[in-house]
Every structure is written in C-alpha cells, then in structure tokens.
Amino acid sequence: MIPETKLHILQQLINTSSKEEIIWIHGYLNGLVSGQGTNGTSEIKKAVKKISILYGTETGNSKKLALQFTAAAKQHSLMAKCTAVEQYRNEDLTKEENLFIIISTQGEGEPPETAKKFYDYIHQSQTQLPNLKYSILALGDSSYPLFCKTGEDVDAQLQRLGATRILPVQNCDVDYEQPAETWFNRVFGLYATEQSQQAVVPQQTTKNGEAKKHVKKNIEGVITRSVNLNDKDSTRRTWHIEIRADEDLDYDAGDSIAIIPSNRHEVVERIIELGKADPNEYVQLSKSAGTIRDLLTNKLNICYLLGSAVKKYATVSGHEIPDIRMDLVDLLRIYPLKDETPFSEVLGLLHPIAPRLYSVSSSAKAEPREVHITVGLNGFLKQDEQHYGLCSSFLGDLPVGTPITFYVHRNRSFKLPDATRDIIMVGPGTGIAPFRAFLQERDVEAASGRNWLFFGERNFTSDFFYQTEIQQYHETGVLQRVNVAFSRDTEKKIYVQHKMKEHGKALFEWLENGAVFYVAGSKVPMSHEVEETLLGIISEHGRKSEDAAKEYLDHLKKEGRYQKDVY
Amino acid sequence: MADKQYTAVERIKLASDGLRGSLAASLTDELTGAIREDDQSLIKFHGMYQQDDRDRREERSEKKLEWLYSFMIRLRLPGGFMTGEQWLGMHHIAGEHATEVIKITTRQTIQLHGILKSHIKPTLRSFDTLKLDSIAACGDVNRNVTCSSHPMESAVHQQVFEYADKISLMALPKTRSYYENWLDKEPLLNKEEEIDPLYQDRYLPRKFKISIAIPPNNDVDVFSNDVALIAIVENNELKGFNIAAGGGLGTTHGSTVTYPRLATVLGFCDTEEKVLKAVYEIITIQRDHGDRTDRKQARLKYTIDRMGVENFKKELELRCGFQLEAPRPFEFTERIDHFGWNIGANGKWHYTAFVETGRVTDDKRASFKTAFYEIASTGKANFRFTANQNVIVSDVDEAEKSLIHEILARYGVIGVTEQSREMRKNAIACVAFNTCPLALAEAQRYLPTLITKLEPILEKHRVIDDAISIRMTGCPNGCGRPTLSEIGLIGTGYGKYNMHLGGDRNGLRLNRKYKENLEEPEILAVLDQLIGHYSVEREQGESFGDYVIRKNIV
C-alpha cells in the first residue's frame, strides 16, 4: 500500500481530473509500469516539440518563474516560446496545442492589469479550443480572501472552451519557489523522452539563496515616529510612519510592506451584541482559531463583505438579500439572525482580513533596521456619509511605541536601474513614497544618474509632502529637476501631467537618453492620464504618429524603462 | 569708503540692476514659498517684506514642511488718504489675497499680511487698478510721507496735505522695475529715463522718513522723523515751514552707540520751491555722508551728530544755494485724534473711529470691517488714517451724515469709540508677533489685555479719564514710538519689557528707561504705586510724564 499523503495526492489528482484525463493517466501509469510508453504518452511524445508559455504579472514573480520554466524546458529539448500575456495575440489560442500559463491574482481576486485583455477575452470568447492542452501555475497569497482566484478563473474558462487540462492548477502561496518547481517537473515528466527521463529542473533558485527572500516572514516592529504630513488647515490626512525592527530588514527600494489591520473595537462589540454571541467562546475555524472577540478583532474581515460572503449569510440567516457588498454589522442589523442560529456559523462564512500594502518610503541602505511608509487616509462616502478606510485609519491612530507586525511584499518590476542611468519619477500624493526611498538610496550610493521628480497635491502650503527633504535633495544636487503641481491653488486645476506636458521637450530628451520612467500613486485616473500625456509627449517631441508613439512606449515597457507602482 | 567695508545690503543694491535682482527667478521657484536671500532686501523697495508665521515654525518643521512664508505689503499713501472706492478695493484684496485684516500703521498707511508668493502679483495688480502702489513704502529710500490727518484742524489742511504727495513723488525712485516685475509692463527701450539723480544706483544708506505737522496738533509725532516739516500758519494762511532734521527712535538693546533722537529745527522756508529743494538736499547729504558700512549707524540722526548740526546746516545751504530763515515760533499743545464727529473747515463732516491697534476687522465686539465696507459702498465718504492707527470716515456731506452715523452705530463702531477709556484710546502698540521677525515680545496682541488690567488701577486712583499715553513695542526698534510716551513698554524677551517713563504728552520730550525686564505682575505693581502717588501729588493739570520728571523718578 502507499502512504496516506501519497494516496491523498492521488485522490486530489483524480478528483480534479476530467474523465478523459483519468483515462489518460491510467494509460500513462500503465506505460510507466510496463517500461514502454502507453498510447497516451507516446502520443504526446510524438506530437510535442513545441510548447507555449504565457505569463501575467503585476510585480514580476510570474515573469521570473516563466523565464526559469522556459530555460528549463529548453534543457528538456522542448521548443518553448515564452510571451508576456499583454503581448499575446488572443486569436492565436486556436492555433496553440500545448499552453502553460503562469499568472498571479491581484486586487480582490482580480487578474494583473497586464492580463485583463486576455482574461476578458477567454471569458467572452465562444470559439472552442478542442486541440488545446494546457496547465496553469497560479500565484497568490493565502492571506487574501480569494486565493489564486485568477488562475482558477482562467482554468474554468479554458474548460468551458473545451480545452484539455493535462495537469491540475498548481496554486502557489507567497513562497512559490518549491510548488513551482514541482509543477515544472510534473510538466516535463509528461513530455519526458527516454534520454531526458531523469532530468529535473536545475535548483538554481534555491542555490543562490534567492529563495530565502521569498519566504513570507512576519516581522515585529515598533512605531518610532508618526506625523501627519499635512498642515492643520489641509483637506487631507497623510501620515509619515517610521517603524523600527531589532533585526536588519531585507527589502529594496520599490518594495512594499503588507500590514493586516485590526477591526474597530466599537464595531466588533456591536457585532457581538447583535449576534448575541459570547465574546469569550473559543472557536476553531479552518484557517484560524481564537475567542470570538479575538477572531472578530484580528482575524476576520467584517468590512464590506464580498458578494459571495453576503450570499452565504443570506442562507445562514434565511433572508432575501440583494447581491451587494455590505459591512457585517449592517447585515446583522438589517437581516437579523434567527435566535437558534449559532454565531459560529457566521464566523465560518467570513474571509480573513486582507493585508494592505504600503510602498516603503525609506531605503534599507540608509537605515537597515527601519522602514518608513506614507499612509494617506482613505475616505469614501456611504449613503453620503463620510467614512474612512480600515487600515489607513488604523495606522493613523497608532501612537508612537505601538508594536506592529508586517511582511515585505517584493515588487520586482519597480526597481532602480544601475547608478548611472537617469530616472524620471511621477509620484503625486502618496505616490511620493517609493521615490523618497529611491532618492535616499541614490543619495547614499552617490549615484551619478540624474533624478527628476514630479509631485502633486492639493495645496502648496499644507500638502507638500517631504518638502524640506526635497528642497535639500535639490540644493545638494541629488535632484536635478523637480516640478510640482497643486490643484487647489489655482482656479484651473493643475496636475502632474500638466507639468509633464509643460516640460515635455526635456522629458523626451531624458527618455532618448535612456532614462527610466516611473509612475506611482493612484491607478485611476492619475496613472492613466500620466500615460496619455507621456504618449502625447513622445509623439509631439519625437515627431511620431500615435501608433509609433505606442510602439515607443511598448519598447520602453519591454526594456523595463516604464515602471508602475499604482493602486 | 572702500567697497569691501560696505554692508551686504549695499552690495545687493548696487548689483540689483534697478532693484530687479533675481526677482523673476525667485517668483517662479516652485519648491519654496520664500524668495532668494538677496531679493528679500530688494522687495522692501517695492513695499514688501518676507515674513513667516512665527507661531507655526516648530510644528511645520516636524511635518517636514518649510516655514509658512508669506509677504507683508505696505501701501504708499502720502498723508494717509483713500477714496471710498479704493477702500472697497482694499476690502476685497484683503479677503482674496491676505489675512482679511486691514492693518492701519503708525505712518498712516495700510499693511496687508500673509500674502503668499503666488498672490503677490495679483495683489499688486489689483492695487494698480485702484491707482494705488507700494513703491518705496519700505527700503532704503524715502518712506510714506505722513501729514497731520484731520481736515478739521486747519483751513490750510488741504494745502499742506498736498505737500505730502509732492514730496513723495519728488523722492520716488526712478527705476521701472516695480512695473516690470509685478505688473508685467514692457521694459523701457531707453534706459536713460531710469537714470536717478537722487538715489543714483546706491539709494540711501538706510530708511528715510518725512513728516508734516500742523500745529497745535503733533498727531504725527513729527520729531521722530528724519525730516520734520512744521507748517507755519498765520491768520489762516500757510506762510511756509520750519524744517527740522535728524529724528529717529530705533535703538538696539545693550548698544550705547544707538539712541533715539528728536529732529533738530534748522530753519524756515517760505516758498514751495524752497521747501522741496531743502528736503531734496537733506536727502542728498544723507546719501553722500550716511554711513554705509554699519546699518546701525546709518540713519540721518547719526550723520548729523557726526557732522555737527551747524556743519550740516552749512552743507545744506550750500547745496540749496540759499539760506534758511530763522525758525518761526510754533506751539504743539496736543497729539491726539479727535474722536467722534467733527466738522471741517471745508464744511464737511468727519467721524474719527477708534480702531484698537489699527486692526480693521470684525470681531465679537464690533464689525469695523463690515461697517467701513458698507460706508464705502454708499460712495458718500472718503477714508483717512491717523498716525495713531485710527480711521477717519471723511468728507461726509451734512445730508449724508445720519446715514453714515446709522451704519457706524449698527456695527458697533460708535459703541467702541465712545465706551473705550482715555488710556486705551491714546495707546499705540506695534505689530510684533506673529509676523514681525524682529519681535522679542508681544505687542499688538497683548497691550489691549494689559490695559484691561490697568483700568481698574486707574479707576481706583481716579485718573481713568486722564489720557496718560502708553505705548508698547515688541523690540527697541520703536515702531509704536514708545520712547515718545509717558509710559513706554519695550520688549526685551518673551513676556518681558523695559519700562520707560517721563515722556511728555505732545511728543516733544523723549522718555527714559526706568526699569528693565519687567513681567506683567511687576508692571502692574509698579504702575499701581506710581500712579497712586501721582493721583495725590500731581499739580494742577500736570501730566503723569511731567510728574515723574519733577519728582526725579527717572
């Protein structure tokens, strides 16, 4: 007999496999036993020389794996073609025979921005893909409610279009190296020809200690400084928060840190009251355990529940509830539980509190044991009533001396270039954060490349984040150029993109000179308008047609000279 | 003097290309609300000072924000006169670009505070549309020319008043930089027209002030000026002016070489031509002989004492090409604003309103700003400002008097003016905190409270209706002319003041330092005691200032 674990894996494999697949597996195993290929495998072996690899990435992990996978595939004498999903011609899907997709999940279970077109295409397309064999490596982070959702969505759609799943979806948590390698090997296993039977993926990633970097490690720090950067009469609230750990921190400028906020005390108490729950009752859930009060305060998301959770609540409470997102406290208030329903059932349907990311605004090279963040209070209206985001208000309220837990979230596609290159940084609002880190780093390393910063906010006198530091960088020659836009100081609103346009000629010269262009801060509308303007500048000062300008920008992207840290 | 010995400011002036400096670049610098250091000296000549909110320095540094820089703009307003229309304009400008408050200064003009760098041009453009400017309101040139303010004082008031304007124009710098820098006017093609025979490219070694008084009222404190003109009026005819020179009050704590000085009467001139010529040449002597190596010795008062009054007078007559006549007799018997309604020699009515510390604004007690705004809107009155920081609603026809009166009453202006007691109404405090960079102690924000604490004492000693003059400044520069008061309080440190006593009530005698570094309790105790004695020991009609001198208290 085989051990539990292996049996478990086998069952999993079977449960997640289609009828054809099971038949195929059966044949394959047969072949392995009898030492000579079954029809199934020999079939592939004969057929396959070419495989296609698609990756969809936001912060570069999927890309990194895709490239490793491609390199390894070549060693397995496979003709592997690796393409970034945004570069892929969706119509070509019909021509594909062997497709391997490495894709991450972003937002609240959404595809990476670069993968949106592909993602929507396979959702809408009706063209069947009977000849397509595929497998998916899904990257994610189990601290988010919808773990590896995108990978699973893509898998579901390809199923719908009649493609053949030759290996089940492989989900990877933040420590994705090992599971990814297992998946690689299983793929190669399928295509293994006699001579290359034994070969497996070279363990390069673990050798050079790189892997260590990806272990999701919770770090305990203490808040040593917290100031509201906005002056008293400002319409904004933005905190500069300094966190100190008693170990050297392993992050690079451009990375973020992830923080899991606690829920508001008064809301938790109200929920306990409405749910007629015993706050001290100890409850064991699939992912976590603790007293009800502890779970509601520190583990479970009670704000703005996802539609799926609301649906489950409807069943638990036996109410008709429209398909909307709501706070748990409102659900309990408007759709009360039946007296007999135990509150633990409600706990069961809640997702974990999702981590929030904050771009580091300091450089470990300047202060190895410190990490700084720049947190803007997130405000929104709910029935025309002003409300504030959970984590940003949570962080803003933390007094100096409070211990705080965080982990580093790497961003491989938002990094400084070599010291000699010029950089252009567009970072209005909290978008300034990563650029403060960049400047600190370029300063300590006395980098020779020129630095150009665009900053924007509402009012000059109250909202000029890090003004005195920026002035100093300017005076000491670290910053060659700085342009600022304050939208509420003039009748006609002026934003960073207007400043870019105003200095378009110089900006294009910098690009021609090899400068890297960065944009950080709000995704919409800011980062889109900045891109529009950038295209405009390229076509105006580069005398290019609209299409030629787009090409120019794509080229920058390919070269890694157009990088975003937007949210 | 060899160039190397010149003060930095001298070098900046010379290199400024007609006061232009690098202003253009300073204004377009997006990173700061301040302007370049050298330009900070130059904008004074354009009527501006760079300041910052001193209350907010620490907090802003903590927030990584620079200090809250802003600009104070001072109008050039010879004789302190403004039409109702112009007041309306100022009202709006103060709201749009400044702190709302319209500050009446001790030299009869208006200051607006808290103007951000980006608002300077709009402000000056609006001034321009009102036919107002701030040229030479500050800087090492002739400042705003003051003149006894009250039209009721004399039949020749208008005539004398016009001298203020003539002198101001005569002593205006010729450079067009004000128009180019702030009003975006085209530069002159022919630079020749900018050649300035009076100021040349050096300007003066220091600020220069001219004032005209019409006896018997010395409301302008004429002797505190570099040049003091005393109108000589005989049976309602202007005969000419006695000319005095060398006044100035600024000193520096602990420096014996600085001192306050009253202008010395040199002689008399009859014709306008001669008067203007004499004034002009006094300026040229100061230009050529003033000390350009030490700003603390640069005022005319020191130049005269170095040259000796007689030599100075000789040099003046030489440059004028005529002799000064012997000074004519004159007498100052008061130095006050005649509050309330008065009819002028011209048959028009004038209401002098008491504006505490010269800050025209709306508060719980009264709405001066709204009142003046409504009055200005009627188009039935002009505005005049006094050297005691008060406002005269002026030139009202008999027929409109009740209309204006009703507005003044409705907004509490009359209430405040009539209910305030004598000491308060005759007090002066300088600006000091939070805008004045030189302030060591509070003044305008504190004197009113101090007086409130003094009033019971005055009451107790039954001298509450006695107009004892009290003046407070935040430092020894003397902006509130504290050395010309009966009780002068001069800031030495936060909450600390030197007490000066023994000035007369008409601005003819300087007071002397009595005690140093007093804090409020001591100030109150000292005054309680002295005024107590004064109330019983004073002679018939003897002022507190005269009393302390007679008793050798100082």
Ligand code: SRM
């Ligand atoms: C506004 C005003 C006081 C007030 O509350 O009314 C004033 C305010 C200032 N004076 Fe004055 N002076 C004002 C009348 C005076 C007077 C009284 C007078 O002229 O009748 C004097 C004493 C007479 C004299 O000039 O000797 C006076 C002697 C000074 C001095 C000392 C000059 C000296 O020779 O030592 C300074 C400092 C300096 O010039 O270095 C000064 C400097 C200043 C500055 C500009 C501070 C600075 O240099 O940065 C103050 C601005 C404060 C603020 O935030 O507004 N102010 N200053 C007066 C404006 C007059 C005007 O409209 O032009």
Ligand SMILES: Cc1cc2nc3c(=O)[nH]c(=O)nc-3n(C[C@H](O)[C@H](O)[C@H](O)COP(=O)(O)OP(=O)(O)OC[C@H]3O[C@@H](n4cnc5c(N)ncnc54)[C@H](O)[C@@H]3O)c2cc1C
């Ligand atoms: C890579 C990256 C870097 C980032 N860097 C920074 C940074 O440097 N600085 C920074 O300030 N932020 C940064 N962010 C954003 C940050 O992670 C958070 O998204 C932000 O602080 C908001 O989180 P919150 O918990 O305060 O708001 P949340 O509580 O998560 O609310 C966010 C939004 O959800 C909606 N919402 C929430 N609750 C309700 C409700 N009950 N009813 C209706 N709508 C609701 C509202 O639209 C609200 O604005 C970054 C994000 C990413 C992805």
Ligand SMILES: Cc1cc2nc3c(=O)[nH]c(=O)nc-3n(C[C@H](O)[C@H](O)[C@H](O)COP(=O)(O)O)c2cc1C
């Ligand atoms: C803003 C943000 C939201 C995320 N949301 C999810 C999520 O909903 N579900 C999930 O499994 N992972 C989520 N992740 C984790 C990423 O998928 C994970 O970091 C992955 O390694 C990123 O791969 P990439 O660099 O190729 O984009 C999120 C990450 C970020 C930055």
Ligand code: SF4
């Ligand atoms: S006296 Fe001193 S403190 Fe007062 S305004 Fe003049 S300079 Fe400032």
